[in-house]
Amino acid sequence: MGKQIFETLRLEKIVGGGQALGAMNDGRKAFVWGGLPGELVKIRITKKKSHFVEGVVTEVLEKSPERIMPRDENSYLSTSPWQIMPLSSEQTYKANLIEEAFRLHGVMLPEKIDVFTDGVEFNYRNKVEFSWFGDKTDNGTRETLDLAFFKRGSKGKVVVEGTSLAHPNINKLAIEIRNLLRTKPVTARQLKTLLIRTDQQGNAVWQLYIKDRLADLISKEEATQLSAKGSEIIYSDPKSPASRVTERLNKFGGTTLTDTILGVTFNYACEGFFQVNIPVYEKALSDMRDWIDHENNLPTLDLYSGVGTIGLTIGGDDITLVEINEHAVAEMQRNITKLNRANAKAILAPSEKSLEYITGEQIVIVDPPRAGLHADVVRRLLETTPPRIIYLSCNPVTQARDVSLLQEKYEITHHQGYNFFPRTPHIEHLVVLDKK
Numbered sequence: 001m002g003k004q005i006f007e008t009l010r011l012e013k014i015v016g017g018g019q020a021l022g023a024m025n026d027g028r029k030a031f032v033w034g035g036l037p038g039e040l041v042k043i044r045i046t047k048k049k050s051h052f053v054e055g056v057v058t059e060v061l062e063k064s065p066e067r068i069m070p071r072d073e074n075s076y077l078s079t080s081p082w083q084i085m086p087l088s089s090e091q092t093y094k095a096n097l098i099e100e101a102f103r104l105h106g107v108m109l110p111e112k113i114d115v116f117t118d119g120v121e122f123n124y125r126n127k128v129e130f131s132w133f134g135d136k137t138d139n140g141t142r143e144t145l146d147l148a149f150f151k152r153g154s155k156g157k158v159v160v161e162g163t164s165l166a167h168p169n170i171n172k173l174a175i176e177i178r179n180l181l182r183t184k185p186v187t188a189r190q191l192k193t194l195l196i197r198t199d200q201q202g203n204a205v206w207q208l209y210i211k212d213r214l215a216d217l218i219s220k221e222e223a224t225q226l227s228a229k230g231s232e233i234i235y236s237d238p239k240s241p242a243s244r245v246t247e248r249l250n251k252f253g254g255t256t257l258t259d260t261i262l263g264v265t266f267n268y269a270c271e272g273f274f275q276v277n278i279p280v281y282e283k284a285l286s287d288m289r290d291w292i293d294h295e296n297n298l299p300t301l302d303l304y305s306g307v308g309t310i311g312l313t314i315g316g317d318d319i320t321l322v323e324i325n326e327h328a329v330a331e332m333q334r335n336i337t338k339l340n341r342a343n344a345k346a347i348l349a350p351s352e353k354s355l356e357y358i359t360g361e362q363i364v365i366v367d368p369p370r371a372g373l374h375a376d377v378v379r380r381l382l383e384t385t386p387p388r389i390i391y392l393s394c395n396p397v398t399q400a401r402d403v404s405l406l407q408e409k410y411e412i413t414h415h416q417g418y419n420f421f422p423r424t425p426h427i428e429h430l431v432v433l434d435k436k
């Protein structure tokens with residue numbers, strides 16, 4: 001291991017990525033996890049570049065009055081680095097980051113920025129992926145086996161018993177599976193990840209991704225003793241770091257879950273796509289629904305649609321959904337069929353290659369990834385000028401960039417922030433744009 005480098009500095013502000021910003025003695029910017037504005041901290045450098053460094057706080061020399069004890073003292077940096085401040089501060093930082101992003105792009109937001117939260121700070125996640133960690137025991141005869149998360153800014157792992165963000169049934173089941181595997185001749189090196197998911201009723205399913213073809217690692221009897229409704233043992237190519245399904249080795253019960261969003265029922269696979277914090281997502285959807293002109297019954301176009309949870313709940317009868325990911329589209333198609341939505345069309349394609357669907361005669365909903373809208377999508381919107389664009393974003397910086405371009409022909413009618421992921425720096429922001 002290379003020599004560790006430490007530095008002491010004062011932190012100034014929180015930046016878009018969620019880190020606190022400070023300056024090194026040599027003038028380089030330092031993006032720091034685990035610190036708050038105003039604090040004097042000692043940091044360990046985790047990445048060095050010519051113009052900036054990244055680091056993690058190892059000691060707080062002067063504390064911010066905002067600082068609170070993180071609930072997951074050892075692992076909060078891996079899952080939710082804003083556990084060190086109260087939710088009220090988090091809400092203010094999120095609103096300020098939205099404001100700053102739009103100001104830097106020269107866009108005036110007409111209303112005071114408000115970030116909706118349902119006040120549920122913990123236990124909101126319905127999906128957690130655990131890693132595994134093993135170490136030699138004192139006498140070196142066998143290895144320990146623990147659940148773990150990757151440490152932020154290093155390749156190391158931190159041993160956990162769960163996370164405060166997760167539904168309690170997820171943490172409970174994770175421990176049951178860990179305890180069962182501790183009785184087996186298997187080491188952490190043979191295991192990749194454990195994915196656990198719950199529906200809103202708390203029914204849990206799990207998938208164990210392993211790097212050896214150990215189909216009989218867990219018996220049917222053992223699986224039925226666990227507090228889950230279904231599970232799978234999956235062989236996942238060891239060459240890929242991700243939990244990809246290479247081969248399904250064994251299955252105990254179904255691993256499909258069902259949830260209802262604004263009265264519409266969706267089925268999704270354990271490894272499939274689905275929203276993580278359904279109550280707050282539902283609030284965003286019901287707000288967005290208010291901006292769909294159901295009276296005039298215009299068709300709706302949902303770009304970057306995922307499995308269609310926006311378009312199929314709030315879009316009208318005549319809805320076209322465009323998504324790049326084939327698994328998401330397959331899941332969306334299954335749901336369209338099940339819901340008997342004859343006028344819903346799922347398109348497997350990048351939005352920027354589906355420009356012919358943007359005709360100007362429909363309400364357009366966009367919910368792009370962090371990179372924001374493709375330049376060709378913005379160009380086509382400006383050419384065809386649909387009467388309303390409903391833009392939900394997980395990155396206010398790229399949203400502000402796109403809105404600044406769309407302002408040529410649109411004005412902002414409404415905007416609202418949402419806190420889908422409390423205790424983390426993630427921000428969602430809705431902007432409703434009307435043709436001028």
Ligand SMILES: C[S@@+](CC[C@H](N)C(=O)[O-])C[C@H]1O[C@@H](n2cnc3c(N)ncnc32)[C@H](O)[C@@H]1O
Nearest residue numbers: 304305306322323324325349350351367368369
């Ligand atoms: C922020 S998610 C939104 C998903 C969905 N609207 C929802 O509410 O759950 C962005 C989605 O865009 C998809 N995506 C990414 N790049 C895309 C592109 N160029 N064209 C279409 N979809 C894309 C991703 O696969 C992902 O499902």
